[in-house]
Amino acid sequence: MSPFKELPEADQQLAQSLQAGLRASEELDYVTASRLRAARARAVAAARRPARGWLYASGGLTAAAIVAAVLLLQAPHLSQVAAPPFPESGAGTQADALDVLTDEVDADFYEDLDLYRWLARSHDGDA
Amino acid sequence: MDDPAPPPASLDAFLGGVERRAFRRAQLATRDREEALDLVQDAMLQLARRYAQRPAAEWAALFQRILTNRIRDWQRRQVLTRRIFFWRDGPAAAEDGEDPLDGIADGAQVESSRQLEQDEVMQRLSQALSQLPRRQREAFELRVWEGLSVEESAQAMGCSAGSVKTHLSRALQSLRADLEGVWP
Incomplete structure (x- = not known):
């Protein structure tokens, strides 16, 4: 039975013939095949590794704490050198720095936004 | 409606079943073996890191989606690079590039x-x-x-x-x- 039932008869035959020809050309040289195997092994290992989100989050928080501590320690020194233009700006800057450092936006998320939409739709469809 | 293929037994089995064809597709698009290997490896890692926990029956469409996006991104970068460095030949110059479907590997020695x-x-x-x-x-x-x-x-x-x-x-x-x- 043809796997291309949506096509007219003549197109089905052409599609099957092209599929067979393309698949027959998939043999690879040893080096390329080895590198693909190595890439696959890395991917499988990555899937087995536990999620590291908590690690990144804790790392980000640690970095934020260090920056905040440095800002606090330097604040009296800065105030002696030059008076800040706005008295309350020191606290605001520190809070802003914390916000920036702890705001972890995954840039790849935007890249695959439509894929996530599809996944959400398919999930709703399954439910 | 097509008969769905049975889901693969493991991620390793799935990737092992699609990697050669994925490489050929990427090579056809890039006409460059190294670029093609990079694209396929990126797609494999992306699938493994983000979607390994999804049902195995969904992996095929997800993997192809990721690979297709990677190939498109690569092609966009090439267009941009050619526009910026218009005075020199781009790496994907079709005339000089190796043909992605030729050289059927080991058998080529006794053609x-x-x-x-x-x-x-x-x-x-x-x-x-x-x-x-x-x-x-x-x-x-x-x-x-x-x-x-x-x-x-x-x-x-x-x-x-x-x-x-x-x-x-x-x-x-x-x-x-x-x-x-x-x-x-």
Whole structure:
């Protein structure tokens, strides 16, 4: 039975013939095949590794704490050198720095936004 | 409606089943072995890191979607690079690049005249495929070469099943014209 039932008869035959020809050309040289195997092994290992989100989050928080501590320690020194233009700006800057450092936006998320939409739709469809 | 293939037993088995074809697709698009290997590796890692916990039956469409996006991004970067560095030849210069479908590896050492003829035919097919509009080529690669169902192809391309059928029909029409008298 043809796997291309949506096509007219003549197109089905052409599609099957092209599929067979393309698949027959998939043999690879040893080096390329080895590198693909190595890439696959890395991917499988990555899937087995536990999620590291908590690690990144804790790392980000640690970095934020260090920056905040440095800002606090330097604040009296800065105030002696030059008076800040706005008295309350020191606290605001520190809070802003914390916000920036702890705001972890995954840039790849935007890249695959439509894929996530599809996944959400398919999930709703399954439910 | 197509009969769905049974889901793969493991991620390793799934990737092992698609890696060669994925590499050939990427090589056809990039005409560069190293770039193709990088694209396939990126797609494998992306699938493993983000979607390994999804049902195995969804991996095929997800992987093809990721790979298709990676290939598109690569092609956009090439266009941009060629625009910026317009005075020099781009790395994807088709005239000088190796043909992605030639050299059937180990057998090439003892090529008979029949083998050479077959290679020539595959080269023509490669050229014809590379000249197709992007959406038509994607529909052909996913539906015919990969063997995804119409629905899976639509998911991988981010369009409707009807669009897949239309693109595929036009792709086959062009290929038939381009390969007339060559394709057996």
